[in-house]
Amino acid sequence: MIEIMSQLNGQEKLKLPKNIRQIGLPEEKRKIYVEDYVVTYMNQLASEYSNRQSAAILLGFHAKQEDMQLTFINGAVGIPAAEVEEDQISFRSDLWEDIYSTMRKYFSNSEIVGWFLTRPGKSLGINEKITKIHVDQFPGNNKTLFLMDPLDREEAFFIYENGKLTRQQGYYIYYERNEDMQNYMVENRKGRGSEEVFEAAALNKPVNAPNYTKRKEKPKKKHRGPVLAGTVAAAMALVVVGMALANRLYLPDRLKMVSGGAKEEPLTIEVVEGAIEANNPAEKPLETFEDKKSSEDVAEPAVNVTATKRYTVRKGDTLVNISLGLYDDRDYVDIICEMNGIEDPDVIYEGMVLELP
Structure with missing residues (x-):
């Protein structure tokens, strides 16, 4: 959780999140931190409208620590699809009121x-339309723009400074208990059950993430639809604890902890069939081909199929980073080496190709 550490010379000092994932190569003097549920939500928008543009407002706060300019994004509000056209958004007064x-x-x-803003199948460059929206609707330095191409699976952050939008080389995803974003996602995902929303978000959580705490249920809020209360509670617990396999909707294929700034791709585990063993090996052996041919009905013995998990480096x-990405625990390095x-x-x-425990 991001919190105030102390107050020095009248300036508040932030305690930066420790449970983070680096994407690309963030700037040394300027860092962007995006909370994981926000990333999940943006990728849901990109996935739902993969053939047209979608947009959202990014929420959070700016801070300065020593000589670093920090931007924290902990929320997002979707803009109705009807308001988004070709690199244009109708920011009427009623839209801002909503x-x-x-x-x-x-x-x-x-x-x-x-x-x-998503730009399916287009470059992540800045044109006059996008620049005009940014300058008119989001004035001032340090305002961010996050562009995403869900088809080519590319993305980029831009920050407005010195009169232009400057592309950033990377950012950080951080993990914390974010009930505000969870509640917004559950109550505003039309056509999706709350279990699906939470499951999609949970796929990006590292296992046993230390910053998670079980959220308290608020009795005054009721989930709509035919979802049983027990199922919802279980789904929410799953999200908050964080069962992360390899990733999210659209991002399931992208994110991976890497060193050296290579393009982010997933930790993909391949599950293959292994040895086949008869359930009862001591029983009568299988019939020969001739025996089987002469019989009209031959019962085949049940079999157990074991599976092997494999990962391609x-x-x-x-x-x-493979151990941390898959198990959130570096202790699996020795096990993987031995196997x-x-x-x-x-x-x-x-x-x-590595075999995994």
């Missing part, structure tokens, strides 16, 4: 820090 009403309801402690991988006969855990190569 946005501010939603902010008061769910994100009362946040301010507008920028906006999000990609550029920039290390055993440490694959690796003597030096620092020496693996691209294309190498």
Whole structure:
């Protein structure tokens, strides 16, 4: 959780989140932190409208620590699809009224820090239309723009400074208990059950993430639809504890902890069939082909199929980030080494296929 550590010379000092994932190569003097549920929500928008543009308002706050400019994004409010056209958004007064009403309801402690826009099948470059929207609707330095191409699976952050939108080389995803965003996602995802929303968000959580705490149920809020209360509670517990396999909707194929700034791709586990054993090996052996041919009905014995999990090493991988990405625990490095006969855990190569516990 982001919190105030102390007050020095009249300036508040932030305690930066520890449970983070680095995407690309963030700037040294300017860092952007995006909470995981916000990332999940943006990728849901991109997935639902993969053939047209979608947009959202980004919420959070700005801070400065020593010589670093920090931007924290902890919320997002979707803009209705009807208002989004070709690199244009109709920001009428009634749209802003709806946005501010939603902010008061769910994100009362946040301010507008920028906006999000998808450009399916297009470049992530800035054109005059996009620049005009940013300057007119999100004035001031440090306001962010997050562009995403859901087809080519590319994305980029931009920050407005010195009269232009400047592309950033990377950012951080951080994990914390974010009830405001959870509540907004559950109550505003039309056509999706709350279990689906939480499951999609949970897929991006590292297992046993230390910052998670079980959320308290608020009795005054009731879930709509035919979902049983027990099922909803179980789904919410699943999200808050965080069962992360490899990733999210659209991002399931992208995010991976890497070193060296390679493009983010997923930790993909391949499950393959293994040995086949008869349930009762001591029983009568199988009939020969001739015996089977002469019989009209031959009962085949039941079999057990074991499975093996495999992972193909990609550029920039290390055993440490593979272990952390899949199990949130570096102790699995020794187990993976033993299973694959690796003597030096620092020496693996691209294309190498690892068996996993």
